[in-house]
Amino acid sequence: MKKIIILIVISLVMLSLSAETSIWSKGTTDVLPQGRWEVGIFQPLSYGLNETTELSTYALADLVMPNITLKKFWKNLDGLEFTSKHSFIYPSLFLNVMAKEGAFGILPDNSVIPHIFVLNNQFMLSYKYNEYLNFIPKIGFSAALVIGDSDFPTIDMPIVYNRTSIYHENIMFNIGLDVRGSVSSKFEYLVDIDKFIMDKEYCEYSYEHKLLLIWKINRKFALSAGYKLSYSDYPSTMQRRTDFLPLIDLQVGFK
16 A cells, blocks of 8 residues: 555656657756647646746646646756746645555544645756756755644655655755756656755655656657656664655657
8 A cells, every 4th residue: 555655646746757858848947838738647737838837737636635836947048948846735635535544544543634735846957968968957945834733643655755744844955966868869868866855853864866768759659667766864774764666657748
């Protein structure tokens, strides 16, 4: 059951499986062309609102975790492209669903879940080294507004904890680097490393690494496969500090 929960969270937060092009652009500094739609198994439903703005949401997750993301392309300055992403998430409904005994429970059934409003912010700067290689340093922070009584434990699984510790600590910072390249017009790759800075008294640092290979079949379909590795510096050696997950996704685009 814990693996199922991990996959749910990953579907809400994982980076894009595509490379630096005007289509299949999630996770890059580009935005979708105006009027284009894209969606994937583990990717959000995205729409190019105009030439500089993209909106997205994980539509199925909206039933228990309302969420929306705005991606804004700001400027291209001598080959450096600056983009920001801002996401709003309300996870309280999802946490309440998971607060039960039995196979579908991940939190104690007596957990007290407050209203939690999360704002995630990411800032990306893309440097095109050459026609085949891009470097994208990124920095971000997340802030949570918690309203009401709160009494529920942290979810101590590395990949999940990186995204849910903010429900208790109210703020989290992250830095990272994406390296994106192409080996042909249809095959591309992504390698990234991210560091999360969290609770100094419990789990101060956490790291994630991802490797993906992308096959851009055509303008309508893209297939990606790879893995995600996460390490969290928990205080007890009895806790699982590392998670490894295979990743695969099929994306569909329109227009």
